[in-house]
Amino acid sequence: MAEGGKPKSKSHEKELAPELVNSALNTPVPLKHPSKILTQSELLALVRAYNPSMNGELLGQAFEYATKMHGSQLRASGDPYFAHPVEVAGILSQLRLDEASIITALLHDTIEDTPATSVEISKLFGEDIANLVQGVTKLTELEVKAERTTQAENLQKFVLALSKDIRVLLVKLADRLHNMRTLNFIKSKTKRHRIARETLDIYAPLARRIGVNRFASELEDLAFSHLYPDALTAISNQLVEVRAKFALPTEQVTRKIGQILENAGLNGKVSGREKRAYSIWRKLDRKSVSFADISDIYGFRILVDTNEDCYLAMAALHAAWSYVPGRFKDYISIPKPNGYRSLHTSVVGPHGQRVEIQIRTGQMDRVAEYGVAAHWKYKNSTYGYHPDNGISSDPMEALRGIFSILEDGGDAEDFFENAKLEMFSDQVFAFTPKGDLHVLPRGATPVDFAYAVHTKIGDTIVGAKINGTNVPLRTPLRNGDIVDISRSDVRKPPPNWESLVITGKARSGIRRLLRVSERREFLSLGKRVARHALHRLGLNADSLNYEAALERLKFGSIEDLYISMGKGAITGTTLAEALVPGYVRKSALGQARIAIDDEHGHDFLRGDKLEPSAAIHFMPCCSPLPGERIVGILTEGEGIQVHTIDCDRLVDHEADEDTWIDLGWNDEARQHGLAIGRLLLSCENAKGVLADVGRVIANSDGNIVKIITESRGEDFIDFIVDIEVADSTHINVIAASLRSLPAIVDVSRLRG
Structure with a gap:
């Protein structure tokens, strides 16, 4: 359904909006209220003009059915709602699509917005048309959800929902075009803004991908x-x-080209074209140039026989x-993937102008x-998709590259990035040693080619x-290059692959x-970690029931478990x-905890340069605890x-920076480690003090493992307490709690 025109009779109103156009495909004229809606006879005449054998009765029936189903529904403009599907049908008639496409356009909102069902449409108009209408409905449902999803997710689902019939996309593009108008x-x-951004990011690129540049250009201009x-106002003013400056020179160039063709005995039609405001803006944005630096605002087109x-x-x-030099392109001998064929050249014309x-x-x-829509025509007494020689017989061919990216998986953002790379690109043509042609974006490398x-x-x-x-894999390809790929038996991404590829297909394939x-x-690492952990805890990994x-x-499987580990x-x-x-065993913390010691040091540390075979030593000079910043010193x-970052012993290693290793917990x-924190307590030599200390430590989820009397006097006693703690925060909490006891004179962290 069109985003701007949810029928007012529905509870969830959608708004639609305005711009009358001279014809279904021409550039929009200044905004005004639509004064006329295509009548049934006018639509039939448009279709019959290029398809005399059409089933006029069926098309007329579809027109009347859509009008009846939408009934008194109104668009936000106040027009009858059925004006929208009729205008969409009119747009498609300008593409000269078959009657099934025109009928689908008339019916494309009936399933979503009226009591009509797919079963009923199938009975009345046939299974083919019902499938087309259902395909357009699926795409429309995604539009409704677009407000709750990212553009990346929307494009991914949109491409996934595209049916195998290109006509579904063509109807949807015409639907979006009328809504943008x-x-x-x-x-x-x-x-x-959301709809315009979606149009610029999804619909216009898809239209251009299948070669419907009339749609793409207008969608871009309207969204812009x-x-x-x-920006539009500024560029328009400069245009x-x-x-005013180039009107006369442009007219002179047009006449001069006509004279050159006439002198060569050629029949040709010459026309000048002005670069669109959106195209200029893209160039300003992409190349970071000023308006004055753009030399190709005007171009010329020659049509010959x-x-x-x-x-x-x-x-x-x-x-x-x-x-x-370097500006000639032959798209006739090597067409673009969407079937585009033409010769492009630049010359130094009158007054030294390019x-x-x-x-x-x-x-x-x-x-x-x-x-792709240009290939619907009469052939062998039938009206349908009949491509010219050299054009793929599969109308979906231009979208295969995007479908292959979807098949590679990955998240929605990756797909969005790679699909946009696939849809926006200038091209270079390269060959295999056997002469097979492959079209790639300009700047593509041998990896992209592969x-x-x-x-x-x-x-x-x-x-x-x-x-x-032989060339480096990052070498950009040029037109006409013959590329021979060397392969390995092992599937492995090349190092620094991000700098080696630019195509969406290569990026998605490598990811x-x-x-x-x-x-x-x-999987391999998880198996080793599991066996090591179970062995450390005294369990035989081979004798357990998983x-x-x-x-x-x-x-769901042991493999998934190992990967997670x-x-x-x-x-x-x-x-x-x-x-x-x-x-x-449970620690005083009430959770399963394992002692952090030298033997199992690798289980608790991380670091880019931490070799699995290296022995680990937690140094007693600073007694590192989880939560404290640590550093490793590689000792021959x-x-x-392993030291804390503020350990006094680190001064001995300042001259040997190469031996320092960045480590972390x-x-x-953090979750299951059990470390030993050491506190030095000074307290009154009074009865019950040690019991109070034990009680406070236990209440703070600590566990005393050793008490050593350091000194004992008549009035005061100093002793060292080793406590099982989770991390540095835990030992600090215990120390603070002990200081609250009246008999405690001082509590300090003891290192070493």
């Missing part, structure tokens, strides 16, 4: 006017000045004017404007040759490979308690000494 009727500025009105005439026209232009020119035939021009050929080749690439020469690789590594433990910990989400203590409930022949230490 009427967006001003939406009262909420926030909602208008809502999102950046100040007024540019028009045949493919051969395109090349003859280009030769005539290059003979008359010097061409700009002139950009496109040369194509009339059919190429139609494909350039309407993309993934374009096949995911397995991308996963195993280790080197590449371009035109027979999938990383996930698989990480899963294997976490089924009950998996149920207690809510894991490898990631550090499940500790060895937790596993042991799940395997043998009650086996792990001894391993790693891991989650196991």
Whole structure:
């Protein structure tokens, strides 16, 4: 359903909004209230003009059914609601789509907004049309949820919901186009901005991806006017000045090109074009240049009769004017993935001005404007999708790259980033040694090329040759390069892969490979951690029954459990308690705790340079506790000494910075570690003092493991207390509690 026009008879009103257009596809004229809605006979005439054999009776029935179902529903503009599906049908008739698409446009909101059902539509109009209507409805349901989801999630679900029929997307694009033309009727500025942003990020790129540039350009312009009105005004004002300055030179160039074609004996139609405000804004934003630095505000298009005439026209232009090196592109011999074909060239024209020119035939021009929709036509007495030679017989082909990114998995943000990379790109054409062509974004590397050929080749690439020469994998490809990939038997992402790829397909493929690789590594690590932890606790890992433990910990398989342990989400203590409930002793803290000592030091520390084989020594000079900042000192022949960051002994190692290792406590230490904190107490030598000290420590969840009398006088006594604690905060809390006792004179932390 259209975002701006939820029927007023519904409880959850949606607003729609305004801009009358000269025709279903032309540039919008200044905003005004629609004065006329297409009648049934007018719509039938539009369709019959290009498809005389259409089923007029069925289309008329659909028109009447939609009008009846929407009944008295009104749009936010006050127009009858059925005006919206009728206008969408009118837009699609300009694309010359088949009658099933036109009927789908008329019915596309009936399932969502009226009592109509898919079953009823199938009985009345056939299963094909019912499926198309249901497909559009699914996409519309995603729009309704868009306010509660991110753009990334919305695009991911949108692409996932696209049916195998390109007509579903074409109807949805026409639906969005009409809603954007009427967006001003939406009262909420926030909602208008959300819809415009969604249009710019999702709908316009999808339209351009399938070659429907007429849709894409208007969607971009309309969204731009809502999102950046100040920028639009500024650019429009400058364009007024540019028009006044270049009107005469542009007219002169148009005439001169016509003369060049005539002298070459070619029949050609020449037209000038002005760069759209949104295109200028994108260039200003992307290239960080000023308006004055943009040299291609005006360009020219030549339409000739045949493919051969395109090349003859280009030769005539290059003979008359010097061409700009590096600016020639031949999209006729190597079309873009969406079927676009044309010659592009730049020449130094009159007065030394650079002139950009496109040369194509009339059919190429139609494909350039309407993309995949340009291939609906009569052939063999049938009206349907009949692509030209060289164009894929699969109308969804242009979207396959985006679908492959979705298949690689990953989160919504990754998909959004990679899909946008796939949809926005200039192109370069490269070949395999066997001559197979692959179209890639400009700046693509051999790794991008490998993934374009096949995911397995991308996963195993280790080197590449371009035109027979070994090159680094980060080398950008150029048009015409022949790329030969060297492979390994092992699937492994190349080091620093982020700097080696630019395509969405390569990025999503490598991230999938990383996930698989990480899963294997976490699985292996988790197995080792589990066996080590159970052994440390005196349990035989091979003799235990894991089924009950998996149920207690809510894991579907032992493999998932090991992976979780490898990631550090499940500790060895937790596993042991799940395997043998009650086996792990409880500390005074009431939780399962394990002593932090040298033998098991690796279980409690983390650090980038912490080697698994290195011996760990918690130094008694500072007695580190979890929660305290620590550092490691690599000592030859001894391993790693662990000190607190403020330990006095560190001064002995200041000259040997290379031996310092950045360390920290891991989650196991914080959650299940049991350390020994040492306090020095000075107190009155009175009866019951030691009992009071024991009581305070126990009430503070500490556990006394040793008491040593340091000195004893007639009035005072000093003694050292070793206490099991969780971390540095815990020992500080105990010390503060002890100071509250009347008999305690002083409490201090003792290190060493």
